[in-house]
Amino acid sequence: MSRLTKYKFRLYIAGHAPNSAQAQANLTALCEIYLQGRHEIEIVDVFKTPMLALQNNILLTPTLLKLSPPPVCRIVGTLSQRQTVLESLGL
Amino acid sequence: MNSIRSPHVNESPKVPTGITGFDEITRGGLPRGRTTLLVGGPGSGKTLFALQFLMHGARDCKEPGIFVAFEENSRRIIANTNGFNWKLEELVQQKILYFMDAQPTPDLVQSGSFDLNGMLAALSAQAKSMKAQRIVFDALDIVLALLPDAASKRREVYRLHEWLLANELTGLITAKSGEAKDCVLEQQPFGFMQFMVDCSVKLNHRMSLGVSQRNLRVQKFRGSAFDENESPFIIGKDGFDVALARSMGRQDPKVSRERVSSGVSRLDTMLGGGYYRGASVLLTGLPGTAKTTLAGAFAEAACKRGERTMFVSFDSDGSEVMRNLDSVSIHLKQYAKSGLLRILSARTITGSAETLLVHIRTLSQAHKARCLVIDPVSTLSRAGNELTAHDVAERLIDWSKSNGITLLCTSQINELSDGPEGSRTPLQISTIADTWIHLNYLIQAGERNRGLSIVKSRGTEHSNQVRELILSNEGVTLTDIYTAGGEVLMGTLRWEKESAERVANEVAEIAGQLKRVTLDAEEAVLEVRVKSLQTELLAKQTEQSLLERVTESNRGELSRGHTRMRELRSGDAPRPVRKSGTKKKTS
Numbered sequence: 001m002s003r004l005t006k007y008k009f010r011l012y013i014a015g016h017a018p019n020s021a022q023a024q025a026n027l028t029a030l031c032e033i034y035l036q037g038r039h040e041i042e043i044v045d046v047f048k049t050p051m052l053a054l055q056n057n058i059l060l061t062p063t064l065l066k067l068s069p070p071p072v073c074r075i076v077g078t079l080s081q082r083q084t085v086l087e088s089l090g091l
Numbered sequence: 092m093n094s095i096r097s098p099h100v101n102e103s104p105k106v107p108t109g110i111t112g113f114d115e116i117t118r119g120g121l122p123r124g125r126t127t128l129l130v131g132g133p134g135s136g137k138t139l140f141a142l143q144f145l146m147h148g149a150r151d152c153k154e155p156g157i158f159v160a161f162e163e164n165s166r167r168i169i170a171n172t173n174g175f176n177w178k179l180e181e182l183v184q185q186k187i188l189y190f191m192d193a194q195p196t197p198d199l200v201q202s203g204s205f206d207l208n209g210m211l212a213a214l215s216a217q218a219k220s221m222k223a224q225r226i227v228f229d230a231l232d233i234v235l236a237l238l239p240d241a242a243s244k245r246r247e248v249y250r251l252h253e254w255l256l257a258n259e260l261t262g263l264i265t266a267k268s269g270e271a272k273d274c275v276l277e278q279q280p281f282g283f284m285q286f287m288v289d290c291s292v293k294l295n296h297r298m299s300l301g302v303s304q305r306n307l308r309v310q311k312f313r314g315s316a317f318d319e320n321e322s323p324f325i326i327g328k329d330g331f332d333v334a335l336a337r338s339m340g341r342q343d344p345k346v347s348r349e350r351v352s353s354g355v356s357r358l359d360t361m362l363g364g365g366y367y368r369g370a371s372v373l374l375t376g377l378p379g380t381a382k383t384t385l386a387g388a389f390a391e392a393a394c395k396r397g398e399r400t401m402f403v404s405f406d407s408d409g410s411e412v413m414r415n416l417d418s419v420s421i422h423l424k425q426y427a428k429s430g431l432l433r434i435l436s437a438r439t440i441t442g443s444a445e446t447l448l449v450h451i452r453t454l455s456q457a458h459k460a461r462c463l464v465i466d467p468v469s470t471l472s473r474a475g476n477e478l479t480a481h482d483v484a485e486r487l488i489d490w491s492k493s494n495g496i497t498l499l500c501t502s503q504i505n506e507l508s509d510g511p512e513g514s515r516t517p518l519q520i521s522t523i524a525d526t527w528i529h530l531n532y533l534i535q536a537g538e539r540n541r542g543l544s545i546v547k548s549r550g551t552e553h554s555n556q557v558r559e560l561i562l563s564n565e566g567v568t569l570t571d572i573y574t575a576g577g578e579v580l581m582g583t584l585r586w587e588k589e590s591a592e593r594v595a596n597e598v599a600e601i602a603g604q605l606k607r608v609t610l611d612a613e614e615a616v617l618e619v620r621v622k623s624l625q626t627e628l629l630a631k632q633t634e635q636s637l638l639e640r641v642t643e644s645n646r647g648e649l650s651r652g653h654t655r656m657r658e659l660r661s662g663d664a665p666r667p668v669r670k671s672g673t674k675k676k677t678s
Contacts, residue, residue: 014208022203046209050216059193059210060234074196076237078203088200 007031007039007089008068014061015047019078023062026079034091103314106154106225106261109147110140112333116318117309122289125313126255126262131294136305136326137265138168140294141227143330144263145188146177154224155187157217159210162230165190175330186221195237204239207247211254218258225261232266248284268293289313304443307333323445332449350551351396351462351497354388354421357569358528361545363552366526370549371488371498373468376530380541381560381567382501385530386464387416387423388567389499393462394426401460402434403451405470409434420566433458437470444471444483452490463491468500488523500524525549530560533581540581543569559585 011027013020024043031039046053046061056065064075066089079085105119114120121127121144131137145156160168168190169179182188193210218226228251238244255262266284285291291310296303306321324333350365353372359365366372372389374382383406393400402423404412412434413423426432435454437447447470455463468487472480484500491498527546532539541560545553558569559581573580573588580588 012209014206014212017206017208019204019206020208026203046212050212053209054191054213054217057192059191059213060205060207060237061209062205063209073200074198075200075202077201077205080203084200084202088202 005038005069007035007066008042009039010042010044010065010067012044012046012053012056012058012061012063012065015045017061020062022078022080023064026082026085027064030079030082030085034086105315107147107152108140108144109151110143110331110333111329112322112324113307113331116307116322116333117290117312118316121261121263122313122315123261124256124259125289126252126264126287127290127292128284128288129263129265129292129294130268131265132268132296135294135296136324136331137267137294138163138229139172139326140292140331141229141263141265142168142172142177142179145225145227146179146182148225149182149185149187150177155189155221156225156227157189157191157214157221157223159191159193159214159226159228160230161193161195161228161233164194165192168229175328177330189217189221189223191217193234195234201237204243205237206243207234207250211250215254215258218260223260226255226263228262228264230266231264245283248287252287264288285310304445323443325443325446325449327449327453329453332453347495352389352392353385354390354392355385355567355569357558358385358543361554361556361558361569362526362548366497366499367550368497369492369495370525371491371500371523372526372528373524374499374501374528374530375504376501377504377532380530380532381562382503382530383412383466384416384419384421384562384567385528385560386466386499386501387412387419387421390432390462390464391416391421391423391426393497394423394431397431398461399459400426400432400462400464401451401455401458402432402464402466403437404434404466405437406466408436412436418564419562420564433460444480447471448483448487448490451487455496460496462497462499464499464501466501467503469502485523526551531557535581536584538582538584542572542581 009027009031011024013024027041031041044052046058053059060076062076062078064079064085066073066075073088075085075088103125104123105114105117105121106123107114107120129137129140142158145158148154148156158165158168169183172179179188183190191210191214214226217223231248231251235244235247238247251264264284288311290312293308293310294305295308296305298304305324305326307324308321309317309319322333324331326332347368349368350359351368352359352365353362374385376382383404386402390400390402402409402412407415409427413427416423423432423434427434433454435451437450451463451465465487468484471483487500488498526548529544529546531542531544533542541562542557543560544557545555547553557572559572561568561570570585573585
């Protein structure tokens with residue numbers, strides 16, 4: 001992976017649910033370590049925009065979508081197992 | 092919408108499922124605004140049950156529904172129901188039915204704990220927009236299996252339950268269960284789910300001696316009475332069909348006083364006019380006692396009256412039945428051709444007695460049959476069905492009665508069982524049948540002859556006599572039998588007796604004739620004698636009168652002679668003749 005590739009993430013969370021908060025924290029930490037300045041995180045609250053979640057077939061929260069670079073990948077959970085997450089993201 | 096048949100006070104409101112039989116078992120359906128758990132093994136019909144519940148709500152009750160598919164793709168689910176006349180696509184287009192595909196994608200990566208909030212939030216929005224009142228979570232176990240530990244599984248089930256209550260949706264959650272010990276149901280989250288939900292239904296599908304038996308049982312239903320027994324069900328043409336024993340307090344069907352012909356005129360006479368319409372008739376007998384023939388006669392008579400009739404034969408094919416009956420002058424072919432008669436050959440249909448019953452019921456409903464023949468009903472108790480067959484036969488009679496269908500069942504009685512006249516019929520349905528006709532063989536003088544007797548016939552006068560049943564190419568007839576010296580004579584013996592009587596009659600008649608002739612002859616002789624005597628009398632009378640005349644003339648001659656002599660002597664002057672007499676006297 002090129003050092004210049006920009007990573008775009010979208011994280012679906014469910015309000016203030018603990019595991020959602022945890023996922024948000026884990027994602028931020030991970031990006032800080034591996035993707036300094038090369039990332040963009042969009043947080044979507046399913047309680048606020050439920051129809052969007054439905055359209056994107058987001059059923060389990062939290063769900064992380066890696067929108068770019070392709071392929072799109074989807075990780076469900078608190079992102080606490082860092083090794084798994086890194087492998088899935090191709091980092 | 093199915094109405095609740097029996098009145099129950101203070102029961103929680105129900106949502107009808109539209110599933111034949113189930114609404115009766117639960118006295119109205121699933122608990123409104125509550126959660127129901129439906130568990131069953133693979134292929135037990137969980138998804139179908141759930142779909143029918145939604146379909147009925149959307150189509151018939153103005154209650155839109157949402158189907159959350161965790162296991163199967165919604166397109167496939169819809170395609171799978173094409174066999175039923177449900178038209179789910181139309182309901183989806185009308186936006187009264189919504190399918191949510193919630194299958195975990197194969198490439199789903201999971202890291203750490205998660206929850207169902209996303210889905211529930213999305214569902215809330217969807218439910219609100221389409222005003223959904225019913226929701227199904229199909230195969231919840233799939234998504235729960237993704238959760239790492241029992242605590243989070245339990246948490247999510249709670250979350251779901253709370254969500255359902257908060258949204259006032261009538262929820263149906265399906266989950267797998269199996270015979271194996273390690274099945275999901277026995278595991279923690281589902282174990283406690285059984286306690287959490289308000290209603291729990293279990294489906295099972297098992298094999299009994301190679302025959303598939305599907306059963307449904309309501310395990311619990313808070314705040315409502317329900318039928319606690321296992322009820323057999325089948326998946327039929329229109330979906331689920333749960334067999335249901337008649338519940339207490341159900342309204343009696345209307346009874347009819349109308350009579351229908353049995354197809355054999357003398358049998359009608361014996362029954363005082365025929366069977367009652369809507370009655371159930373049982374024909375029992377050993378093999379070959381003409382049960383099918385009598386059943387055929389009944390079917391033909393029904394068709395002649397223009398009534399739609401269905402003939403279910405478990406013994407032979409429809410064409411065979413028609414050919415065989417043709418030989419005794421019962422012609423069904425024309426009616427089969429015109430569609431009035433439907434002959435259903437069920438010889439090869441295997442399955443539980445319940446399946447057979449539902450098949451018969453659906454087909455005869457489709458045919459709008461008014462008369463139904465089942466030949467023989469004892470087939471229901473084939474291998475693997477002994478336990479349920481009696482119930483099924485009872486339900487068959489109950490169902491046909493409540494629909495005013497005149498039912499004629501034949502039933503084979505095994506020669507080895509305790510006697511043909513024993514009170515046991517194979518299914519012991521003789522007690523609930525209205526008319527029971529028994530056919531029997533009488534073996535006498537080296538012959539088997541068929542005898543017919545009416546064992547019982549409720550509400551009709553009936554003959555107590557055994558009649559001989561004669562099959563010929565002219566049809567079916569009943570003949571009086573002779574009882575001589577306490578013995579019943581049939582067949583050749585009856586014929587002999589009849590001919591002996593005929594001869595005796597002839598002899599008597601001839602003797603009478605002879606006597607008459609003799610008497611005639613004697614009379615003639617006497618008449619002749621009378622005539623000859625009369626003639627003789629006449630002759631005698633004539634002779635007598637002749638004699639008198641001769642005497643007179645002689646006397647005259649004599650006196651004339653005297654006068655002449657005197658004249659000739661001329662001694663006296665001639666005197667008038669008249670005075671001569673006086674003269675003569677004086678002289």
